[in-house]
Amino acid sequence: MTQALRLGIAGLGTVGASVVRMVARRAEAISATAGRPVLVTAVAARDRARDRGLDLQGVTWFDDPVALARSADVDCVVELIGGAEGPARQTVEAALASGKHVVTANKALLARHGPALARAAEAAGAALAFEASAAGGIPVVKTLREALAGNRISRVYGILNGTCNYILSRMELEGLTFEACLKDAQALGYAEADPTFDVEGFDTAHKLAILTSLAFGTELDAEGVSVEGISAITPLDLRMADELGYRIKLLGVAEATEGGIEQRVHPTMVPKSSAIAQVMGVTNAVTIDTDALRELTLIGPGAGGEATASAVVADIADVAAGRTPPAFGRPVAALTAPVRAEMQQHQGGYYIRLTVHDRPGVAAGVATRMAEREISLESILQHRSESAAARDRHGRSGLPVPLVLITYAATEAAIRESLDAMAADGLLSEPPQLIRIERE
Amino acid sequence: MTQALRLGIAGLGTVGASVVRMVARRAEAISATAGRPVLVTAVAARDRARDRGLDLQGVTWFDDPVALARSADVDCVVELIGGAEGPARQTVEAALASGKHVVTANKALLARHGPALARAAEAAGAALAFEASAAGGIPVVKTLREALAGNRISRVYGILNGTCNYILSRMELEGLTFEACLKDAQALGYAEADPTFDVEGFDTAHKLAILTSLAFGTELDAEGVSVEGISAITPLDLRMADELGYRIKLLGVAEATEGGIEQRVHPTMVPKSSAIAQVMGVTNAVTIDTDALRELTLIGPGAGGEATASAVVADIADVAAGRTPPAFGRPVAALTAPVRAEMQQHQGGYYIRLTVHDRPGVAAGVATRMAEREISLESILQHRSESAAARDRHGRSGLPVPLVLITYAATEAAIRESLDAMAADGLLSEPPQLIRIERE
Structure with a gap:
């Protein structure tokens, strides 16, 4: 039989405990599909006394996850500590530095240090896998990557x-x-x-x-x-x-x-x-x-111990099977520098909820400020205040009422400018609400 | 640079032509993510003269797909001929016999010869990949397998x-x-x-x-x-x-x-x-x-040239990257023999649309036959015939009318037996319609 992939689990919270249980429960299937057994040989967590309902017989306990990451008895470190810095980062860095594969669910760590960690993984010839970091149990990382x-x-x-x-x-x-x-x-x-x-x-x-x-x-x-x-x-x-x-x-x-x-x-x-x-x-x-x-x-x-563990275990099975693509799909050197689009240039439809005084000329003022920036309206919704306040001969109360506008595609800049102009005109009795519309 | 994966495309219909175009169009991305270039070096199709709008310069043409499958200039055969027997089967078998990887979209071939072909692939140490064979562009094979x-x-x-x-x-x-x-x-x-x-x-x-x-x-x-x-x-x-x-x-x-x-x-x-x-x-x-x-x-x-080609090219990229898991997720020897559940033992809710004569006693007869087999009803729907036919003093016309029943979970056998009994009783003026209900 091929040699087992030896796992070191750093962090035994809800997800960590689920991973330990899942690896044991699904041992036969993982071994059959990955082509080799997968075995938890080490764990690291702060509180050794806490009863997690886990069978950890024969598993080495580390109080320090960095020591686990350096252990010679571990081939793949599963980081489930969390946090962008501190022990999580040190554990992942130590694991990669000693040539070990890393599986992590840590989105904050990846968001801050992803490119550097991917470089370290590449240098070590090790996997950096993170299916669980985005959309929990949904295999979207694998889908996008492969x-x-x-x-x-x-x-x-x-x-x-x-x-x-x-x-x-x-x-x-x-x-x-x-x-x-x-x-x-x-x-x-x-x-x-x-x-x-x-x-x-x-x-x-x-x-x-x-x-x-x-x-x-x-x-x-x-x-x-x-x-x-x-x-x-x-x-x-x-x-x-x-x-x-x-x-x-x-x-x-x-x-x-x-x-x-x-x-x-x-x-x-x-x-x-x-x-x-x-x-x-x-x-x-x-x-x-x-x-x-x-x-x-x-x-x-998207969350929960079992769903997150499902994604972690899928990564573990990939590592065991030798399926270790570059962390972000291609080698770091082949990733292009991101060109950021300016949010002000964003084009889309907008829902705008204004709070205006229910009096003559307000709707016209609003419409003018939008027309000046060539913003076209798809719909206008106005529900008159139902209060019993005195109304003028047009039925207007003078009180603040909501006026909802749906625009056709316009730039964020044009929308913002028109709202600023309305505010300067004294048309708005409260700051406007603005929600972007996304088309299929 | 690592050596290119050389593709032989057998079959140049809609999907085949889409694959050839996609491999060319996405050459850079495939090479970057798979770690090596992918190149169409050979194609096989019946009609050489037909204009498919493809640039096939430098590509070897085969009239016989089996000859393509045996060509020394091909590493991976992409079978897009279709059909469970004949040229498609011969091509795949020849490719595997000569140690080549196979990517196919052919569900009929897999349904009939899948296990034997998976065994041949295993013996050859080659991939047999078929993402495109089920649900077209949806990566469900990869999801289930990995x-x-x-x-x-x-x-x-x-x-x-x-x-x-x-x-x-x-x-x-x-x-x-x-x-x-x-x-x-x-x-x-x-x-x-x-x-x-x-x-x-x-x-x-x-x-x-x-x-x-x-x-x-x-x-x-x-x-x-x-x-x-x-x-x-x-x-x-x-x-x-x-x-x-x-x-x-x-x-x-x-x-x-x-x-x-x-x-x-x-x-x-x-x-x-x-x-x-x-x-x-x-x-x-x-x-x-x-x-x-x-x-x-x-x-x-689920279908269409481009969507199917997307699945085929994903398989090609996996082969190029060396990601070649067993065809059905685990080695053929580790697959268990299927134990078939009898359809008669299927448990579920049923929609039953009877056509009965609109006369006294019919509903009672139907209900009795179901009760005998302990089938409980969740709803009953009866829309009286709207024709102007003469009606008796209960408003019944004697004409055939639909009677719709929704059952709670029951076995298929019990449902079938009760319908047979109703037919024997002469309650049904047409064969019943039966649609199974699937719960989330």
Whole structure:
């Protein structure tokens, strides 16, 4: 029998424990498909006393993951510590420096140090595999890296954060506020005590930067992602979206444009009939647009111990089978420097929700400011205030009312300028809400 | 530079021509990701004079694909001839016998000779790759073979035939008959002049048998697929499905049951809210249920020259990169013998559309025959005939009317027996329509 691939698992949280169990449970199948057995020979975690319900007989325990990474009894280090610096980074660097393969689920680490780590892996002739780092259990890294060689990709976009999709789904279905849904998500364990990283879009941005590099053959550029979260989305926006035939999703979008590659994370209106609009709750989805396939969509669980472990174990099986392609699909030297498209030059439709005073001339003022910048309107929605306030002879109350505009394709710059002009004119009683529309 | 992988393309129809163009168009990307160039050095087709718009300068032409398969100037034979026997089989066998890798899109060949060809590939130390053989451009073969090592799969099901999905989508959306939609599909090139292979479910069965083997690690067993097509589906069934919250899709379903593996192809009622119900037109979709991921769904183009070529070129890139896993995921000796579950033991919900005489006692007779076999009903739908025929004092016309029943889970045997008893009782004025319901 061929020699076993010996795994060192650094980090025994939910995912680490799932990986240990899965490798044992699926030993026969992994061995048959990879052509050699896979065996956990070492683990590293801080608290040795904690009962994780794992059978660790015969497994060497390390208090220091860096020592595990250097151990002669480990062929492949599985980094599940997390964090862009500190022990996670030191462990991965030490493993690669000693010629070991690395499997990691650490998107923050990759977003910050991906290119350097890929270079180190190449120098060592070792794998750096990270299927679990983007869209959890969905095999999108493998798909982008290996299954689309014949395709020119024009866009990759998706729902990459289950917390945000859960919150937006509940806001939509139950008419609740962001704050109420966030609280529920925290109670259910879908959101962290400090939810900033998820709800402000940074987690999606890290994942998107990884997918962008794989899709376009460009060096990973996490700094180049324009990021906006969902905390400003209101129940009114979701109602308006519904009325206009859209749903609101937090999307990560990477798109090849004339001006370079756009990487953007923002709440997005998607047509209700699109595949991505059907994705509710903590589920993730990624759509890849290409010349040959037009549209390929993958839908599955984006988080959770078992789903993440599924991706980690797939990487482990690839390493065991000797399938160790370059980390980002091609050698680092063959990745091109990313050319960032300016967000101000972004072209697309916009949903704009203004809060204006319900009085004569306001609509005309708004329309003029948009026409000046050649922004065309697809629809206008105005629901008059239903309060019993005194109204003038035109039925106008003078109170703040929402005015919703859907534009045809316009540049972000033109939209921003027109809104600034409206504000300077005193037309707006509150800052405007702006949500980009993404077409299929 | 590493030596190029030299391709011999056998068959220059739509797919073959797309492959030749794609390999040229994507030469740089394929070379960068695979680690070596890929080059078409030989082609074989019957009609040399035909203008295919291809640049074949410097490419050796073979009239006989078997001679191409034996050529010393070819490392990898791409079989795109089609058919389970004859030149396609001879070409693949000759290629493997002379130690060459084989990439094929030929599901009929695999369905009939897959295990023997996989054995030949193993003996030769060569790849036998067939991503394009199931679900066209969707990378489901790679996903099942490489991305789910940690998962125990319980079910794989999907829309695997674009022709049938196109016909059913149009029947539903426009209220048309099967015959009318088939005619349109033929005019648009979505269906063959002899449509039997597609509409009677045999194409889906071939694809399903391939997916079953990959999902369950069993030797391919195309003979074990229970097959039923869509030609008996009526506009009335689609209207009833809609009213009951379902859509009708031709599904291929492979499921691990206590009695063995069920492989079945049949028109299926799926809940309107399911991901698979959203898939309209010629698009394909596959859902994989597993212990760790619960549900993973892949949606994309199932046919067409470019989409099929995308899958073929992905296989070529894998071969070039040295990623040559066993054809069916594990060595042939490690595949288990398939244990067929009896279709009569299939457990599930059923839609049953009876045509009964509109007279007293009929509903009671039907209900009795079902109760005898402990079949419980979830819903009953009866739309009285709207004709102006004379009615008795209960408003009954005595004419044939449809009576639609939705059952809770029951065995196929119990359902069939109860229908036979109703027929023997003289309750049915036409043979019953029976459509299985598939739950998410």
